[in-house]
Amino acid sequence: MIEKETPTAYPIHPLLSGRWSPRAFDEKPVKEEEIRTILEAGRWAPSSNNLQPWRIIYGVKGSETYDRIMGCLVEFNQSWVKNAPVLMLGCYKKTNPKGQENFHALHDLGLFMANASLQAHDMGIGTHQMAGINFEKAKKEFGFPEEYHVATAVAMGYYGGDPEGQLSKELHAQELKKRERNPQSEFVFNGDFKK
Numbered sequence: 012m013i014e015k016e017t018p019t020a021y022p023i024h025p026l027l028s029g030r031w032s033p034r035a036f037d038e039k040p041v042k043e044e045e046i047r048t049i050l051e052a053g054r055w056a057p058s059s060n061n062l063q064p065w066r067i068i069y070g071v072k073g074s075e076t077y078d079r080i081m082g083c084l085v086e087f088n089q090s091w092v093k094n095a096p097v098l099m100l101g102c103y104k105k106t107n108p109k110g111q112e113n114f115h116a117l118h119d120l121g122l123f124m125a126n127a128s129l130q131a132h133d134m135g136i137g138t139h140q141m142a143g144i145n146f147e148k149a150k151k152e153f154g155f156p157e158e159y160h161v162a163t164a165v166a167m168g169y170y171g172g173d174p175e176g177q178l179s180k181e182l183h184a185q186e187l188k189k190r191e192r193n194p195q196s197e198f199v200f201n202g203d204f205k206k
């Protein structure tokens with residue numbers, strides 16, 4: 012199993028430094044109970060006014076829902092996602108109870124996914140978020156009303172897949188790459204914003 016060494020500038024919790032986004036997954040199925048545990052972690056994420064705008068569609072490999080989610084992904088993602096035992100769509104309600112735009116809904120879906128991905132990682136399960144989906148198709152496919160948006164898809168499964176057997180040459184190389192981030196000096200300002 013690939014364990015990625017993360018070059019953190021300051022010591023952080025191993026759950027955060029150890030998490031990474033795999034494209035090859037172990038074939039071992041993820042049990043319903045395990046999926047629900049991961050979603051439960053998401054459920055307890057904070058959200059603006061506790062509106063909990065997230066909505067989740069999930070399907071396990073071999074089911075019709077899984078194939079319907081797969082059909083909403085762009086071709087590039089379909090090429091590797093076929094390795095994943097579970098697929099999800101991350102969706103949110105765009106409006107608050109007064110019918111006004113909830114500007115924080117996408118932020119809150121992100122918090123849900125952060126909680127869920129860390130819970131999954133703690134269970135030996137990797138998650139890989141995807142923006143490469145056909146949003147409008149997914150919204151129609153799963154019957155969402157106008158005031159909802161399908162924002163992301165997620166592939167999920169146990170770490171420990173076979174990158175050489177499951178992935179193209181290029182994606183195999185990416186699977187082994189070191190994790191990278193911009194230094195804090197580029198995005199943290201103790202004072203005015205700087206370009």
Ligand SMILES: Cc1cc2nc3c(=O)[nH]c(=O)nc-3n(C[C@H](O)[C@H](O)[C@H](O)COP(=O)(O)O)c2cc1C
Nearest residue numbers: 030031032033088139140141142143144163190191
């Ligand atoms: C919102 C979002 C959308 C992403 N979209 C895709 C995608 O469509 N396809 C893909 O292969 N990876 C996608 N990624 C994965 C990122 O490329 C990955 O998280 C990033 O390179 C950092 O790698 P790490 O998570 O292993 O640290 C996405 C990640 C996020 C959070």
